[in-house]
Amino acid sequence: MTKHETVKAPTRRSRRSRAGSSIRSAAPGENPHLRVPYITRKIPTYDLLGEDALERIEHTADRILAEIGIEIRGDAEAVRLYREAGAEVTPQGGEADRVRFEPGMLREILKTAPARFTQHARNPANTVEIGGDAVVFAPSYGSPFVMDLDSGRRYGTIADFENLVRLGQSSPWMHYSGGTICEPTDVPVNKRHLDMVFAHMRYSDRAFLGSITAPERAADSIEMCRILFGAEFVDTHCVVMGNFNTTSPLVLDGVTTAGIRTYAEAGQGSIHLPFLLGGAVSPLTMPGAVAQCLAESMASCALTQLVRPGAPTILAGFLSSMSLRSGSPTFGTPEPALGSLVMGQLARRLNLPLRCAGNFSTSKRPDGQAMQQAMMSMMSAVQGGANYVLHSAGFLDGLLSMSYEKFVMDCDMAGALHSYLAGLEVTEDTLGFEALAQYGPGEHLFGTEHTLRHYTTAYWDSALNDDQPFETWDEQGGIDYAQRANTRWKQILRDYEAPPMDEGVEEQLKDFIARKKASMPDAWY
Structure with a gap:
């Protein structure tokens, strides 16, 4: 051994030991430098189509609205508002009216909608911005079933709902508590909204979605917010939103429009979402689906401005393909991902916030298919410029099931996207x-x-990846990704601590819920 090698070897070991000791002190997945109440995008959006193609889509949306129109069912007040704004109304018999809009009419109405707005959380540190360069991740929404590796697939309960709120609250990569994370089927249909809204308020201190299944349930959600935030604050600030679906193709039913009006009258936010299944309720060619999506969402968004100019509103699109051999919906496929990119361009031209895509999958287990499809869909949201990304965690089984394992797997992916959207800072x-x-x-x-x-x-x-050599992984039991996720969600729930809530406010909320439940018999459908 030379003198040169003798001198340098201890120096190398010293450097390695010093660095390794420091690095090992950090817990996996913590990433404190990335924690924010919402993401501020620092990478550009991806503009897929040129001006001519975008104009052709917008022109087709205008033709849909002017020549075919939107059917309004069972809401004379909504029809009156559209008529007084200049729409042409043709009665269709019964309680249905066909409403047609001249080209440019809805765009003019939507000029009063904010390009960006604040939704306040009960913990001000978790208040979010929606629109512009802000990006908000929220858990999945609406599944009747839940599943985990231990118990399999089953109907969701209020206990599952509360657990999922706790998981979301515990993740630094979700910015929003969500809405109907799963259907609590053990609570009567006409009363479960009270328990769901309370769960978001009690077990999370983040912003959340209220009920939309009936206008009186929307009103209950807003009234509970008045208890939580104070009536005066709610009158002048957005503290809750409703997520409303059109009935595609080209229908707005009265329950939906009445709910939209309820949120808008109170100055609260709303999301306006066509759920388009290509070949079933929309053209199976993606440009046609995008044109229909734009037409339906614009018509729905415009209602908020007719009720209360300036009410927060979000343009939205849920684009999905279909297996033409079986007729089954397919999620996480490339064509809807391209459609989401285009919806981003169209939303920016309207100067409206956008909701689209999410961690979609038709897989029945938290496996490779689930994450491959999820990444395809989720990347279209962040590349396309989505401001509010519902379904960011837990989506499985074509939205029929909320998965505990996929919830934490998706949260881990969302953490990676925090770093991706931060971009690169080039300095000395x-x-x-x-x-x-x-x-x-x-x-x-x-x-x-x-x-x-x-x-x-x-x-x-990552909090979940195993990046060790094969031999080390094998010696430790060869635990795969889904099994690690199973262990993690259980540990998160064991470690969970509810955010503090004023005892007086909590009692007022419980009293409101008790009185509302006592005022009506149980309804199970």
Whole structure:
């Protein structure tokens, strides 16, 4: 051994030991440098189509609205508002009216809608911005079933609902408590909205969605917010939103429009979502589906501005393909992902916030198919410029099931997207010249000052991935990704602590719920 080698070897070990000791002190998946109440996008959106193609889609949407129109069922007040704004109304018999809009009419109405707005959380540190360069991730919504690796697939209960709120609250990568995370089928249909809204209020301190299944349930959600936030605050601030679906193709039913009006009258936010299944309720060619989506969402959004100009409203699109051999919906496929990119462009041209895509999958288990489809869909949301991404965690089985394992798997992916959307900052420090210069050629960089300064923030660190050598993984039991997720959600629930709530407010909410439930018999359908 030469004198040169004898001197340098201890230096190398010292550098490696120093760096390794520091790195091992960080818990996997913590990434504190990425934690924010909502993401501020620092990468550009991807503009898929040029001006001519976008104009053709907008022209087709205008033709749909002017020549075919939207059917309004069972809401004379909504019809009156559209008529007084200049729409042509043709009675269809019964309680249905066909409403047609001249080209440009809805765009003019929508000019009063805010391009960006604030939704307040009961913990001000978790208040979110929606629109512009802000991105908000929210859990999945609406599944009648839940599943986990231990118990399999089953109907959701209020206990599942509360657990899922706790999981979301515990993740730094979800910004929003969500809405109907699963259907609590053990609570009567006409009363479960009270328990769901209370669960969001009690077990989370983030912003949330209220009920939309009947206008009186929407009103209950807003009244509960008045108890939580104070009536005066709610009168002048957005604290809750409703997520409303059109009845595609080209129908707005009276329950939906009455609910939209209820939120708008109170100055609260609303999301306006056509759920389009290509070949079934929309053209199976994606440009046609996008044109229909734009037409339906614009018509629904415009109602909020006719009720209360300036009410927060979100343009939305849920685009899905179909297996033409079986007729089954397919999620996480490339064509709807392209459609979401285009919806981003159209929303920016309207100067409206956008909701689209999410971690979609038709897989029946939290497996490779689930995450491949989820990534295809989720990347279209973040690349396309979505501001509010519902279905960011837990979506499985074509939205029929909420998966505990996929919930934490999706949260981990959302953490990675925090780093992705942060982009790259190019400075003298990040260029790292000093890291190479400190010890020169042939030397590792573990112990350099640059490495020690950046090792906790340079890379996103997964809470679930196993990046060890095969032999180490095998010796530790060969645990796969889904099994690790199963262990993780259980540990999260064991460690969960509810955010504090004023006891007086909690009692007022419980009293309101008790009185409302006592005022009506149970209804199970």
